[in-house]
Amino acid sequence: MRRTKWFEREFDFSLPVGVFPCVVERLRGTPARLEELVRSLPPRVLTARRGNSWSIQEHVGHLIDLDELHEGRLEDYARRLDTLRPADLTNRKTYEAGHNSAALEDLLARFRAARESFVRRLEALSEAAVAASALHPRLGKQMRVIDMALFVAEHDDHHLATITELGRNFTIADFGLRNAD
Numbered sequence: 491m492r493r494t495k496w497f498e499r500e501f502d503f504s505l506p507v508g509v510f511p512c513v514v515e516r517l518r519g520t521p522a523r524l525e526e527l528v529r530s531l532p533p534r535v536l537t538a539r540r541g542n543s544w545s546i547q548e549h550v551g552h553l554i555d556l557d558e559l560h561e562g563r564l565e566d567y568a569r570r571l572d573t574l575r576p577a578d579l580t581n582r583k584t585y586e587a588g589h590n591s592a593a594l595e596d597l598l599a600r601f602r603a604a605r606e607s608f609v610r611r612l613e614a615l616s617e618a619a620v621a622a623s624a625l626h627p628r629l630g631k632q633m634r635v636i637d638m639a640l641f642v643a644e645h646d647d648h649h650l651a652t653i654t655e656l657g658r659n660f661t662i663a664d665f666g667l668r669n670a671d
Contacts, residue, residue, distance in 0.1 A: 493655075496648050501629065503637035510612075510620050510636045516643045518609045520650070521602040524550065527653050528594065535657060537590040544584070546656050549649045550597045551589030552581065557604035560642050564611055567622045567635055574638075576627040612639060 505513070528536065528546060536547045544552065559577055566574045589597060612635075619635060626633040626641075633641065 493648075493651060496645070499644070499648075501631075501637070501641060501644070503631065503633055503640075505636055505640060507617060507621050507634075507636055510639065513636060513639045513643055514609060514612050517605065517612070517639060517646070520553075520643070520646045521598070521605050523650060524553070524601065524653070525598055527650060527657065528598070531657055533594070536594060538656075545590055546653050547592070547594060547597060548584060548589045549653050549656075550594070550601065551587050551592070552584040553646065553649055554597065554601045554604055555581075555583045555587065556642075556645070557601070557608055560608050560638070561611065563638055564608075564635070566624060567619070567638075570622070571624055573625040573627055574633065579628070608642075 528550065531546065537545045539545045539548075556577070559575070563574045615635060621634055621636070623632045623634045625631070626638075
């Protein structure tokens with residue numbers, strides 16, 4: 491199945507605020523799901539690239555790189571800004587980070603720590619704070635904190651699906667390894 495590209499996705503921000511604890515659980519679980527996907531892959535699969543596309547390790551690093559944006563957007567809500575800070579749509583930080591040179595265990599530990607910090611901040615919010623709204627600059631629509639949390643969870647899943655696909659494709663086609671499925 492051809493997956494919809496991230497920038498082609500459309501989002502309907504209509505979840506009731508009472509679903510927020512479920513969204514937070516999804517975010518809390520991303521490090522464990524990510525670790526499950528990548529730990530058994532050999533380094534040559536983790537760092538393999540096709541053309542200009544990111545490797546699996548670079549996708550892992552990208553998730554780390556973006557948690558700084560998520561934390562910053564929580565600051566934007568706390569400051570009651572009208573518009574959330576924009577993301578760097580060129581992903582310069584990920585391209586320049588050299589994630590393929592890092593040890594996988596270090597990347598996973600860094601992501602887990604960053605995500606735990608983000609989740610702690612989300613859990614500390616009041617119901618009124620979860621309903622606070624600001625304009626998302628790229629989407630051009632109002633986004634509440636619950637919507638931002640869901641947006642992050644969807645972005646996580648987008649990259650986890652990509653990692654799964656890369657792991658299968660590189661394992662089978664490029665390295666002659668047996669597919670684990």
